[in-house]
Amino acid sequence: MTDSDPARTPHRSSPFGSDELDAARTDLTTGINRIFAASAMSASGHGNISVRLPGHPNLLAVNAGDLLAPWPAGDLRVAAPGLRTVNDQVVVVDLDGEVVAGTPSPSVAAILKMHVGVYRTRPDVNAVIHTHSPYATSYALASVSLPARYEALLVHGQAVDIPVAPWAPRGTAEAVRAIAETYQAHPQTYGVLLGNHGLLVAGDSAVHAARLVVAIEEAAVSSIGALGLGGPVPFPDYVKDLDLRLRF
Template identity: 80%
Template sequence: MTEQHPSSLPSLDGAEPFGADELAAARADLAASIGRLFGASVMSASGHGNVSVRLPGHDDLLAVNAGELLRPLPAGDLRVGVPGLRTVNDDVVVVNLDGEVLYGRPSPSVAAILTMHVGVYRTRPDVQAVIHTHSPHATSYALAAVALPARYEALLVHGQRVDVPVAPWAPRGTSEAVRSIADTYRANPETYGVLLGNHGLLVAGDSAVHAARLVTAIEEAAVSSVGSLPLGGPAPLPEYVRDLDLRLRF
């Protein structure tokens, strides 16, 4: 592929089962959610993370950032962490639900986690986006293998009505890790978020922006929960909260 301005639409060769407009819409969703993560300061110092969305009009196809997320990104340029690659197909990868790369070139780090994203969509066909971060305070709970209690109202506002469970650790990118995450989602059908034991945070969402908002709420909950420990820890919400619909739909 010849070099193009990073904000231009990719030139598809006709073999892909999707169009340039659909890919552009997915790229915009990815960029919007990534911008929210950095704007909320919930990314780790390493900037490690990955975001995927269902390709519009194709429930069986996912768009994923191809490189590492090292900084906030303008909507037209998702290329980061892949030095020397200057063509627009280097910013987004499209994969199917078998984990097969149909378009683009993932960095080695992203290639290792594609099956993790695919596994969530296959387990939770209702979700439209998945975000993985190493948000520092949420990751503290993951390292301790302690579920994050849903006692912060903002979690309920963004649809996380239950404690954020922990998926037991398994080597990154392996079938064991994918199975551990899928099993945790199956055992906790009400959860959007899952803490990855000894690793980080994974959040599914009804959209990329919803997932990004929930990552932020989970990180805030982790900060405040730890901060409340000298005062006796986070207090339980009243039982009747289960009968309330506090979810805000943006």
């Protein structure tokens, strides 16, 4: 296949090449499939993942539609009968939330600025994942911070409790501002619970963000299970002097 093949070539005016789009799609696929493998994606398919486009830190690649099944990791052109091409699966937006290439579904279009707001607030991160992971969402519905009392959270860099951003209608300026303000108020957190909605996780990479989504869901399941046994016990004080973070 050549770069002139329409199945892999972005719009002519796009400031990036097909190889960069393919690399971003591979990152998205890796993150998406890790979450599905761990059963941390809700059955509704309401979830989205974005990564910075390689070589273009001011551009983001985002899944274009609902996440109802894992993405095939092989052929980027036609991975299965009826499956759309890579350009149909991925939309590219800039840090103003303007679509540069691709066509987002109405559901994805409504949340693009939510992703953009995280990258603007946290310029150190390279991936953002939003899910309705059921047990983490239980904490969001209760507007209760998820305590960082599960070692896997520390392993993935989430050493502080996961705060809750107050609810506002999805995709609105109020919702974007609430998320940004929550990250600003909690600069050490990667994850934020979205009040009455779901979970939002930033990461150093798509793999990091996906691993943390899974760890957060495990923490939520285990924390709820521990409530009948007296509740999750805090780590000893000396944990603050330890660096348990693993870099994958």
